[in-house]
Amino acid sequence: MTAAAVSIGIFFWLTGLAVGTALYFLPTIIALMLHRSNAGVVALVNFLLGWSFVGWIVALVMALTSDSRPMQVVQVQQYGYPPPQWAPQQSAPPPGHDLMKRPGDPPAY
Numbered sequence: 263m264t265a266a267a268v269s270i271g272i273f274f275w276l277t278g279l280a281v282g283t284a285l286y287f288l289p290t291i292i293a294l295m296l297h298r299s300n301a302g303v304v305a306l307v308n309f310l311l312g313w314s315f316v317g318w319i320v321a322l323v324m325a326l327t328s329d330s331r332p333m334q335v336v337q338v339q340q341y342g343y344p345p346p347q348w349a350p351q352q353s354a355p356p357p358g359h360d361l362m363k364r365p366g367d368p369p370a371y
Contacts (some may be wrong), residue, residue, distance in 0.1 A: 286312055299329055353356035 284291070292306045293301040304325045311317025 286318075289318065289325040292322070293325035298325060300324060330348070 287305075287308060289312070290301070290305040293304040298304065304321050307317060308321040309325065312321060
């Protein structure tokens with residue numbers, strides 16, 4: 263056997279091993295991609311019982327069924343800062359008050 267034939271054989275063997283491993287852990291990959299809350303349990307069932315066809319199917323069904331955790335909805339309302347009800351009420355200056363007068367200025371006539 264030549265070195266080229268051996269390297270081709272090793273390449274196909276490693277490719278088959280990678281594809282087989284990906285297929286074996288397909289339920290775990292699906293659960294992780296779909297962000298399932300039970301992804302750890304799916305991985306454990308897949309790892310321990312995936313060698314039997316029934317265990318692999320159970321893991322696949324667990325990965326594909328809908329997540330039972332409640333969805334949290336957050337409603338965001340945008341206001342100008344501060345919101346109108348929080349804005350301080352501005353009062354008018356008292357009568358006879360000169361806004362431009364500084365302390366120490368002579369009296370205006």
